[in-house]
Amino acid sequence: MKTPLAAFAALAFSACVCAQTAYQAPLVEQSLLLDITAGETLVIVGERGHILTSSDGQEFKQAEVPSTATLTAVTMVDDQAWAVGHDATILHSDNKGKTWRVQFSNPKLERPFLDVHFFDKQHGIAVGAYGMFYRTKDGGEHWQAELHASLLDPYDREYLEEIREEDEEFYKQELNSILPHLNRISQHEQKLYLAGEAGTLALSEDMGKTWQRYTVDYTGSFFDIAALDSDTLMAVGLRGNIFVMQNNENWEYIKTCSTSTLNSILPIDKQQVAALGNNGIVVTMQRPFTVSQHDPYAREQDCSAGKNVKVHQIDDKAAIVNATQFDKKVLAVSANGIKTLKLE
């Protein structure tokens, strides 16, 4: 079932550009920062419209931003950068993050964008809460909403199809509120992967126009999905759950014995991958991965972590949201700001 549901043609412009400039804060580098991307420069986004840029990973400069919305994700294609966040805000910079303008904003939706991805300078998608899915074909000048019923789990889809037969309007209404939060999109070669609420893991081979849900033995939320290579896919999520899919077989569980939610996957090299999470948790895994059966009823006390898995906690125990490798360093963003991680 790959019915594209890109139905809502209402071209949405920014509903309210409530120009409120972010405060230039001395402590911005220690504030809640939520995403980091390394292109030609480093760009970091966070709460209150904070955007930081750096060319060397040492000194950061806070950009002038015409928004105080909390920004949750950022992406770069060459010198173009897009940042998304709460109040359904999308910001754009055409100079590597130096200056920004609002491309889209709609606080009335009461929904945040949670990730943004661009295929090239023109084509991109922004995803967020309750299945929010916007697409642009012109570098963000216009954003178009889409709803993807294919992201629903089979039971919900069945229920919705029944409704659809009776009342198309009610179907759309229901779909708009039943869709899971879409937490993360990532691309590997021509494939697009998506991680979301309530066990949502999905694949798209047509730039996100149609989606195919994976079956995974977990109903909690996933916060990141990443292809480590053409044959290995990893997903991390709530309460320290890590699943890995190798050679297109089933999703298998990697036991860490840590119950802290994992927010992001950071591939280190061909042999190693790290997962970063709340309470300052850094899980490092060596290949080959030791997999086991997921047992939700296992007692915490009896747990022993898989071979090749190490769990480390950073000193201030701040939630680590994402990280990137830059200039031989691992730079992370956390609830307490920028951190340099030392990975073994």
Add this chain to the structure above:
Amino acid sequence: MSRITQFLERLIFTHRIAVILLFAVATLFLGYQASLLKLDAGFEKNIPLNHEYMQTYMAHRNDFGGANSVYVSVCDKQGNIFNPEFFDTLKDVHDQLFFINGVDRSLVVSLFSPSTRFTEIVEGGFAGGPVIPADFDSKNPQALEKVAANIEKANIVGRQVANDYSCSMVTAQLLDLNPETGEPLDTLALAAQLEKQLRQQFENDSISIHVIGFAKMIGDVAEGAKDVVLFFALALAITAVMVFFFSRNLMLTILPLTCSFIAVVWQLGLLTVMGFGIDPMSILVPFLVFAIGVSHGVQMINAVEKKAVSGAGAKHAAMFAFRSLLIPGGIALLSDTVGFMTLLVIDIGIIRELAITASMGVAVIILTNLILLPVLMSYLKLDQKYVAKFKGKEAHSVRFWQWVAGCSQKTPAMVILLVTALLLVFGLYQSQQMKIGDLHAGAPALHESSRYNQDTFLITDRYEVTVDYLSVLVETTPEACTSYDVMNAMDGFQWKMRNVPGVQSTVSLASIAKVVNAGYNEGNVKWQVLPRNQQTLVQAIARIPTSSGLLNGDCSVMPIILFMEDHKAETISRVVDAVKQYRESYETDDMKFSLASGPVGVMAATNEAVKEAQIPMMAYVFGAVILLCLLSFRSLRSTLSVVIPLYVVSVLAQALMTFLEIGLTVSTLPVIALGVGIGVDYGIYILSTMNARIKQGDSVQQAYLTALHERGSAVLFTGITLAIGVSTWVFSSLKFQMDMGILLTFMFLVNMLGAIIVLPALARILWANRNEDKSPDQ
């Protein structure tokens, strides 16, 4: 004036027995009253209640507790709290604190209080419970492990548990009234209970107990203030030796000391009669009264001796002394009294008490040392042997006085005035840098090495939360916490304040609501925002109880708590200024960001009150002195000669405060007024003679030499005696007494020097036409 003096002289000296009896009866009565005097300390006395910030503080005290908290940190000496003995002790400490009278039982918080809960996010929602479960058994290692895990989940490390897990905190708020009696809370009794029932009972080889908070601090101050008896005995002994050295006669030593002691007894007795107790912060005042009494007593015996040497009998000499000293002594003591009274303009209870205590004591001296003392002395038998001995002493000092009198010659006078002018400029420059408030960490009243301050350092070191916090109270409409706009404004303001240097961390309902909102979204920090949707916002706030101290019952008042790095005056004023600046862009008709609550809020108000009081206080005290001098001397030149050296010395005292890093605080503010009030005595004694001589046609030099002969030795002696008496305070276990001791010693000595050296030099210039410029040796 002289007619009144004559009338009084006749009245008193014809009824000597009656006078003595009257004094004896009064002393008995007031002595009994003095024996009932209690040490009395209260939190509110130390704060300027009418200050704008304190009005806010008082208005919301019932909702948020006040600044009057007690923090008890129970520490394991091995550095790890997870052992049965520690948890048993912690529970005992919690229970003990709970039952101490005067503790607000609803606000006792520790790991053992049911309000200390943890929450964790699980698939599909929350799981949670009390950090210490109901079936907790400290003997069971698994139970301890469970608690350790819960502590981490509850996010209380740094607040209720030390960062390194070596200690755990029990906090309590204190009531203002004793719930059993309805009387104001006896802070000192409570402090004693804290010491006895907590520290002494539970501290042992493996557990240490650290207690801080205003009540404990003032308790320790009161404990240290008990040393004052020792200082009193020491000062009494030193003074006795010195007076004996001065008078060379046992009776002449005993009488002024006795009269001064009577003044102290009267003063303390009067305090009880008026319904006051004595505050540990002003326990030095009786001391000061004694010293002032002795100094005036010495003038009296000096005058009696001089007359006796010239051949008059004791009674005649005493009458003469009474007659010649009633006016200058009365004026001097009146200046002291008025000087102390000016402290009443400062709207801080404790300074007002000090003003009343001190001015009453000094007023009493007028009776005991200007009336009782000469009457008692009139009964003395001054034999020929004594007279001869005294004559020898006189002859010896004549040469010295002639040398000193050189100060009124032209060249020395010019040099002296030049040096004085330079000192003044230097002093003015330095005094501009004088800091307001506390300059050091910990409780300023106590030494850094005191147990209290060591406990403070330990707690600030091991926990993240400091006791130095200031609350900005957001006063708005009922149910305002459900409004996104209100909460967003609070959040924005809070972030700006967080960025002010000196602010260590901040918390408010808004910032907690954001964390709770992330919690509702599976702990995902990307959702750590204030929800625009009202139901979602309500859902987030519903989890925050009023006992958190972050909102009142209908959330129309919500504090934004700013934890500070320290409570130095500079830091406080920087933060307060930032509050005033930033709140302008957030306040609306319905939403005010009011200063202030919390210990630092109190300090901010106190600092501002002290700063505002400083200039008026100086103006009043100098105004009073100038007025009294003009009245008694009827000469502008005389008045200037007295007041100018006094002013220079008070400026230098401020410079000294800058130099010694003594801040202008509630305890040091009165010192300048006290110093000026007492310092004026010297000038008045010297000038009362000079003024009369000059009016009779003498040159400045002759008049000054006469004054030195008559009063010089007494002035010199008094200055040294007073200075030695107060300098013993330097050894006090209380920092503020040490500071006061240093400053008063300085003021007494330098004022004395000013009266002997600068005053004649000034007179030389002011009476330019009344000089004979030649060295007295010629």
